[in-house]
Amino acid sequence: xxxxxxxxxNCGTCKKAFNWxxxxxxxxxxxxxxxxxxxxxxIEKWVNSLGFQPLRNTSGQSYRALGEVRNNWTNKExxxxxxxxxxxxxxxxxxxxxxxxxxxxxTEVIREKLGLSTS
Numbered sequence: 001x002x003x004x005x006x007x008x009x010n011c012g013t014c015k016k017a018f019n020w021x022x023x024x025x026x027x028x029x030x031x032x033x034x035x036x037x038x039x040x041x042x043i044e045k046w047v048n049s050l051g052f053q054p055l056r057n058t059s060g061q062s063y064r065a066l067g068e069v070r071n072n073w074t075n076k077e078x079x080x081x082x083x084x085x086x087x088x089x090x091x092x093x094x095x096x097x098x099x100x101x102x103x104x105x106x107t108e109v110i111r112e113k114l115g116l117s118t119s
Contacts, residue, residue: 002098003028003114006038007091014092017105026116033086040083046093046100052078054103055089062087 005021005028007014021028031038038046046055052075057063062085063070073081082088094102094114102113110116 001096001115004031004095005029006031006033006089006093006095008032008034011091013105017092017094017110020105020107020110024116026114033089033091037086038083038089040079043079043082043089045098046095047075047079047082049100050103051075052082055082055093057088057090060087 003021003026005014005017007017007030009015009030009032018030052073056078066081066088070081090103092103092105093100094110096114102110
């Protein structure tokens with residue numbers, strides 16, 4: 001099983017996720033989206049897996065700067081926006097075996113989404 005976690009190191013939610021993963025002995029690869037922004041193709045796969053709505057970082061400055069026009073955007077427009085500015089992506093984003101499975105960090109769903117045993 002291969003798990004990648006996309007985010008930024010100073011994100012509080014990412015730090016919580018890293019701590020949880022380490023406390024639960026889950027091996028993962030961290031990808032800093034500021035230093036290594038995801039490709040258009042990767043984002044398109046993520047949107048196809050999860051939809052654009054859960055991927056939006058609605059609390060960030062980049063999101064607010066888009067204005068109200070963002071409310072009518074299509075998947076394609078969101079993919080383009082995410083590809084231009086990775087800060088629009090909610091963090092952390094968990095990818096398991098090449099498929100986006102979870103955005104954000106919720107202890108009650110991470111085991112299920114990552115396919116980890118509950119014992």
